[in-house]
Amino acid sequence: MQQQTQTIQNPKTEVPNTPGLNERDYVDMMLNTCKKMVHAYAIALCECSNDQYYNFLFKIFKETSEAQRRLYNLMFRKGWYTICAEPSQKISQTVQKEMPKKQQLQ
Known part of the structure; x- marks a missing residue:
């Protein structure tokens, strides 16, 4: 049975x-x-080898990432960005498919 993808x-x-x-x-x-x-x-x-420079870049990275999230939320609130809910069966299949890759990294 094919499940319908729900648009949010x-x-x-x-x-x-x-x-x-x-x-x-x-x-x-x-x-x-x-x-x-x-x-x-x-x-x-x-690729950063200097701890002080790493911390400086990480702060900017975090601020930029938070700004990106706020912009995404704004677009979603205004209905300009849609997402599709995947059926739980498809999510489970993807997890099972990716699990061997995770185990190889451990």
Whole structure:
């Protein structure tokens, strides 16, 4: 039996459909920029050899990650970002598939 994927979304906040950028466009660009910055800081943290510099970068990484989360929450609240709930059976299958990889790392 095939289970339906449930979409989770808030009511969409309408924005003007004009040639120029609107509020949703700006927030989307900020969210994507934060995602790229978090990724770049994560790489820098992995390669950092100086503890003082690591702590400095980690603080910026944490602040940027929190800003990214706030932007995501804003977009979700305004209905501009949707998520799909996966059936528990599919989650269990994915966990079982990935478990051998975890055991290899231990």
